[in-house]
Amino acid sequence: MAKIVLKGNGAVALAIKMARVDVVAAYPITPSTFIPEKISEYVANGEMDAEFIPVESEHSAMSACIGASAAGLRAATATSSQGLELMHEMLFIASGMRLPIVMGVANRALSAPINIWCDHQDTISARDTGWIQFYAENNQEAFDLMLIAFRVAEDERVLLPAMVGLDAFILTHTFEPVDVPEQREVDDFLPPYRPKHAYLDPERPITQGSFVYPEYYMEFKYGQWIAMESARDVIDEVFADFASRFGRKYEKVSTFMCDDAEIVLITMGSLSGTVRHVVRELRNEGIKVGVAKITVFRPFPHKEIIRAVKNAKVVGVLEKNVSFGFGGAVYGEVLATVHGEGLDTKVLDFIVGLGGRDVRVEDVKEVVKICSDALQGKAVDKINWINVDKEAVKNA
Amino acid sequence: MYEVRFHGRGGQGAVTAASILAIAAFKDGYDVQSFPHFGVERRGAPVMAFTRLDDKKIEIKTQVYSPDCVIVLDTNLLATVDVCKGIKKGGTIILNSVKDPADFADMAKRIGGGRIATVDATSIALRHGLGSKTAPIVNTAILGAYAKVVGNVSLESIVDTVRAEAPAKKEENAKAVEDAYNEVKEEVFG
Numbered sequence: 001m002a003k004i005v006l007k008g009n010g011a012v013a014l015a016i017k018m019a020r021v022d023v024v025a026a027y028p029i030t031p032s033t034f035i036p037e038k039i040s041e042y043v044a045n046g047e048m049d050a051e052f053i054p055v056e057s058e059h060s061a062m063s064a065c066i067g068a069s070a071a072g073l074r075a076a077t078a079t080s081s082q083g084l085e086l087m088h089e090m091l092f093i094a095s096g097m098r099l100p101i102v103m104g105v106a107n108r109a110l111s112a113p114i115n116i117w118c119d120h121q122d123t124i125s126a127r128d129t130g131w132i133q134f135y136a137e138n139n140q141e142a143f144d145l146m147l148i149a150f151r152v153a154e155d156e157r158v159l160l161p162a163m164v165g166l167d168a169f170i171l172t173h174t175f176e177p178v179d180v181p182e183q184r185e186v187d188d189f190l191p192p193y194r195p196k197h198a199y200l201d202p203e204r205p206i207t208q209g210s211f212v213y214p215e216y217y218m219e220f221k222y223g224q225w226i227a228m229e230s231a232r233d234v235i236d237e238v239f240a241d242f243a244s245r246f247g248r249k250y251e252k253v254s255t256f257m258c259d260d261a262e263i264v265l266i267t268m269g270s271l272s273g274t275v276r277h278v279v280r281e282l283r284n285e286g287i288k289v290g291v292a293k294i295t296v297f298r299p300f301p302h303k304e305i306i307r308a309v310k311n312a313k314v315v316g317v318l319e320k321n322v323s324f325g326f327g328g329a330v331y332g333e334v335l336a337t338v339h340g341e342g343l344d345t346k347v348l349d350f351i352v353g354l355g356g357r358d359v360r361v362e363d364v365k366e367v368v369k370i371c372s373d374a375l376q377g378k379a380v381d382k383i384n385w386i387n388v389d390k391e392a393v394k395n396a
Numbered sequence: 397m398y399e400v401r402f403h404g405r406g407g408q409g410a411v412t413a414a415s416i417l418a419i420a421a422f423k424d425g426y427d428v429q430s431f432p433h434f435g436v437e438r439r440g441a442p443v444m445a446f447t448r449l450d451d452k453k454i455e456i457k458t459q460v461y462s463p464d465c466v467i468v469l470d471t472n473l474l475a476t477v478d479v480c481k482g483i484k485k486g487g488t489i490i491l492n493s494v495k496d497p498a499d500f501a502d503m504a505k506r507i508g509g510g511r512i513a514t515v516d517a518t519s520i521a522l523r524h525g526l527g528s529k530t531a532p533i534v535n536t537a538i539l540g541a542y543a544k545v546v547g548n549v550s551l552e553s554i555v556d557t558v559r560a561e562a563p564a565k566k567e568e569n570a571k572a573v574e575d576a577y578n579e580v581k582e583e584v585f586g
Contacts (some may be wrong), residue, residue, distance in 0.1 A: 273455035
């Protein structure tokens, strides 16, 4: 293994190359453009034995990946924001056909207004497409989770597509050291894809993605449900195998100082490091606060969330998305999980960092202050927008 | 943790300089991070880029608000951009300029005292045929000044990284770094 300094996009492109992907079909969009650029370079230089298809839209990118995967090949792509939205209908087809396509998504805000910077609205809006979802905190995680995604997606017990979210610019354009394994180590971890359910063979023709009457449709959907449920254990197995080979341990929810915490902050993606940084500082001031970072959002890690928050009195969810008319998506799921378990823990939502608004140290401190107020029994809002000029909106 | 902010114009290579400094610091054993400010570099428009280095693992992912060092690739920016903003007291400002550090003493006073360094990176770049007279490529040379003045990243690592990362004129870029290292002038103002 060798540590090299890579951009998040570079880490994703390298993972796709080292995963020996057969077909990459992609359309460029900021801030994920570097990924298809780099892959086309790898292919052109002969460093990667793959078909690179520069398609005319993201809808076509996913369509081509579906075709390749249905033909029995390992397929991957990368996109972001509007690109993910444009491929939205094809996302359902990939999962419904049980095709283990892997996609890196540079998490970016959606228009309007036009904005190219980070939030999670794009992948959160793809929450119900039947894809497994991973979120990376740093470039090492982006690299590792891409490799892990192939293993999980292609497992016979799963056979679902998987996306790995990495934060726009904060990871995609940031250089960090990344531990890159040897090719043979990756080959041992990720053997060639040999599908039993989807392939092209003139000797044994099969139909895929066919028309289905009401008497069978629900069975297909239930099959997807079971596959996503099975993914829970498969992800744990693959995480454990990855740790034994590469020494880096992943968890669906990783906790930091949660055991005795009265307040647990739930995070996803790159802001997790900033939150831990602040929590360390606040611990020195005697505030009992911890962090639970969600790495796997689909399937949703109910058990692991309960384990992380069971001793807490207040849970604060920091998230870079909003479902208008409800609150953040992560908040909704944490709330349902915690109260579904019968815990009377207070759950508060904090909408942060939309459209690249920096999540600063003082913003995290404000979140903890509101959670502390709730802990002391003071009335606080359930849904809190942090670092927003509310007066400007009122006066507009 | 040591934080550096680069000010330049789109096309001058501030973002590349920030990443080269990070890679060089990584060679010297630091954990590192480098990133552009907002990441849309239009040619000629003011841009910023950042480098963080630390002996410990860097977890924080915020923008840099109080840098230890600021590097200015184009002093014409001083008229429109507040390059002193947030610099720590006693911090360092490195400017690409033919002038002496004393000519920028007021900047040191603004940050409550600090070190000013000047280097004529434009002449150094032109001497080695880097870029054109109207658009000299000064981003590699300025890192030589950083190595001398700040001293937490070795000249050797910066030269090695510049040689490895420069898309063309590798030796000329490496020479520019060494010249800036030797020619930079610095002065501390209380």
